[in-house]
Amino acid sequence: MRKYCGTPRETIPFKFMDFFVDIYAKLFFKKRTRNFDTAAPKRILIASLGHLGDALTVTYMFPLIKKKYPDVKIDLLAPQWCEAVNQHNPYVDRTIIINHYQTNRKKISRSAKIKEHYRSFLAALPLLKQESYDYYIDIRYSDAVAHFVLPFIKVGKAFGFARRGLGGLLDVEFDVPQGEFHHFDMYLMLLREIGVTGTLADIEPYFPIAPDTTIAKIQQKVSIPKTHYLMVFPESGGEHKQLSPHFWASILGELLGQTDFTILLCGQTSLCTQIYNLVNIPGLNRLIDTSNKINIHEIALLSQTATYALTLDSFPEHLCCIFCKTIAVFKGTGYPFFPLANHPVYLIHNHQPSVGLPFDRENVTIIYQEEVETTEVKKLIVDKINQVIIHE
Numbered sequence: 420m421r422k423y424c425g426t427p428r429e430t431i432p433f434k435f436m437d438f439f440v441d442i443y444a445k446l447f448f449k450k451r452t453r454n455f456d457t458a459a460p461k462r463i464l465i466a467s468l469g470h471l472g473d474a475l476t477v478t479y480m481f482p483l484i485k486k487k488y489p490d491v492k493i494d495l496l497a498p499q500w501c502e503a504v505n506q507h508n509p510y511v512d513r514t515i516i517i518n519h520y521q522t523n524r525k526k527i528s529r530s531a532k533i534k535e536h537y538r539s540f541l542a543a544l545p546l547l548k549q550e551s552y553d554y555y556i557d558i559r560y561s562d563a564v565a566h567f568v569l570p571f572i573k574v575g576k577a578f579g580f581a582r583r584g585l586g587g588l589l590d591v592e593f594d595v596p597q598g599e600f601h602h603f604d605m606y607l608m609l610l611r612e613i614g615v616t617g618t619l620a621d622i623e624p625y626f627p628i629a630p631d632t633t634i635a636k637i638q639q640k641v642s643i644p645k646t647h648y649l650m651v652f653p654e655s656g657g658e659h660k661q662l663s664p665h666f667w668a669s670i671l672g673e674l675l676g677q678t679d680f681t682i683l684l685c686g687q688t689s690l691c692t693q694i695y696n697l698v699n700i701p702g703l704n705r706l707i708d709t710s711n712k713i714n715i716h717e718i719a720l721l722s723q724t725a726t727y728a729l730t731l732d733s734f735p736e737h738l739c740c741i742f743c744k745t746i747a748v749f750k751g752t753g754y755p756f757f758p759l760a761n762h763p764v765y766l767i768h769n770h771q772p773s774v775g776l777p778f779d780r781e782n783v784t785i786i787y788q789e790e791v792e793t794t795e796v797k798k799l800i801v802d803k804i805n806q807v808i809i810h811e
Contacts, residue, residue, distance in 0.1 A: 422594055424561055424582035433584040441587035448570055448588060455575025460488055460553035460613065462512075464574070466496040466565035467558050468519040470656050471715075471734035472756070473602075474501035477558050479622050479759065480606050481510035487615045494550065496565050498522065499539070503715040507627040515543045519563040524656065540568075547572045554578065556609050560595050560602075578612045580605075599754045599772050619779040622759045624741045632716040640712045641683075643721065648681040649674065649804065650721060650728045650743075652735035654690055660732050660750050664690060666792045668697035670729075673801050675705055680726065680804070685718060685735065686710040727804055732756050740764050746800055750791050757783060765803050767796055 421437070423430035463484065467477045474497060481493055492512040497505055498519060505514045518539045520532035527535075547568060555572075557565050557579035566585035569577055581592040591612060595605065607617055637643055653667045671682055671694065682705060684691040691710035698706055713721070719738060722728055728739035732749045739745045740760035746767075747758065753770025757778055764783045769791050778785065788796050 421581050421586055421592070423584070436584055437587060440585055443570075444587035449590075453575045454551065455553035457553070457575075457614075460491050460575075462492040462494060462550055462552050463554045463556065463613070464494045464496060464547075464550075464552045464572070465556050465558065466568075466579075467501075468496065468498055468517060468563040468565050469501075469522050469559060470524070471501055471504060472656075472737050473558070474504040475626065475734065475737050476603060476624075476759065477606065478504070478508055478510070478626075479603070479624055480558075480610060481508070482623065482625075483610060483615050483617050483621070484613075485510055487613075491553075494552070496543070496547075496568070500524070504626070507629055509627060513546070515546045517543050517565065517568075519565070521562040543568070544571055551575075554613050556613070558606050558609065559583070560593075560605055576612075578609050599776055601757060601778070602755050603759065619759065624737075624759050624761055626719055626738060626741050628719050629716040632720050634720065637713055637717050637721065640717075641707060641709045643683070643707075644681040646724065647679065648683055648725055650683045650685055650718070650725045650735075650739065652685050652728065652730040652733065652739075653694060654686040654688055655731040655733040660752060661690070662731070662748065662750065662792055664693040664697055666797070667694045670797050670800055671698050671706065672700065673797065674804060675700055675703065677801065677805060679705070681705045681707065683721070683725075684708045684710060685713070726807055729800065746803060748791055748796070748800075754778070757785070767791060767799060 423433050467473055493510055494513045494515060495505060495511045496515050496517055499516050505511060516539055518535050520536040523532040551573040553575045555569065555574045555577040560580035560582055562583055564579060564583050564585060566579060566588045569588040576590045578591045579589050581589060586592040593608060601619060603619060655661050674680060684695060687710060691708050695706060695708045719742060722739045722742040725743045728743055728745045730736040730739060730745060730747050732752045736747045736758055740758045740762055744762050746765045749768035749770060753768050753773030754776050758764050759780060760782055766783055767786045767788055769788055774787050
């Protein structure tokens with residue numbers, strides 16, 4: 420029995436649609452001619468139509484695939500808004516753009532998002548038809564699956580999740596396990612179908628920084644200290660995950676008062692400006708608002724010499740822990756998005772179902788707090804950063 424993800428208002432249309440999709444797949448699609456090589460696949464299509472955090476972590480699959488199949492070509496199906504993550508990836512042969520309406524966060528109407536989805540799909544089809552794929556792997560187990568491309572391309576075997584419809588087009592339909600799971604465990608489950616094995620401990624996070632990214636260019640946009648600075652990311656793609664501007668201001672005020680760190684506020688919305696205006700310290704020149712002034716590659720370069728990054732459950736959490744020590748605060752989310760880090764992470768969360776779950780990454784310290792916007796949590800953050808000064 421196929422399980423769907425979503426409210427009845429969402430899942431009932433999926434069931435209705437899949438009744439006809441399953442008939443089509445059984446009578447036609449599953450009988451397609453398949454010429455593919457399981458021992459030495461030549462080309463794989465990986466679909467990841469989510470957001471920046473997903474875009475980054477899915478790239479950690481690519482070295483595992485190339486280790487098993489050194490000569491395989493990897494095509495990536497991704498949205499335009501993830502271009503900064505994918506454009507310099509050495510493991511990707513081609514990136515093909517589809518802007519899925521379900522994960523489109525532009526401030527436009529739903530109908531405009533659907534039109535953009537359709538236009539990008541039509542533009543992607545000629546590129547997809549140019550190649551034959553031994554495997555199709557879609558990593559999305561919630562919304563924005565890309566299975567709708569399958570009837571239009573040449574593919575040997577297709578793997579993915581059926582919780583958001585169109586599962587009949589897959590050769591192997593997966594469901595998520597009961598209880599809490601880490602999102603990368605789902606990726607590893609899919610990879611095992613093509614003979615690629617690994618665990619969370621095997622993942623080596625990376626992010627290729629654009630070669631023309633330099634400190635000199637960043638200095639033309641904002642005044643950046645050479646050393647001894649913190650990077651703060653108060654925004655998340657899901658606003659329900661964010662902390663209040665006043666709570667951020669209280670943390671930054673204490674850090675500025677107790678240390679000599681310069682603090683770089685990083686983001687894309689007006690939230691950073693709100694926080695900046697709330698931190699009212701006379702003569703202050705150690706709080707710098709970089710929001711909407713520096714790009715993802717410049718953030719990555721700056722994080723290489725940052726003392727700490729302070730983030731939420733968001734893309735900056737995954738990016739910064741590749742390059743520097745990170746403190747992350749999770750509000751309402753937990754184990755599925757615990758960071759795969761190169762550097763130590765101090766993670767504070769209020770997700771009770773994630774308490775006590777084993778996490779196979781030794782450099783992540785996990786602290787549970789029932790509430791995260793408290794004096795106690797602020798003290799944990801400030802004390803952790805102060806420990807750096809003591810040790811120095």
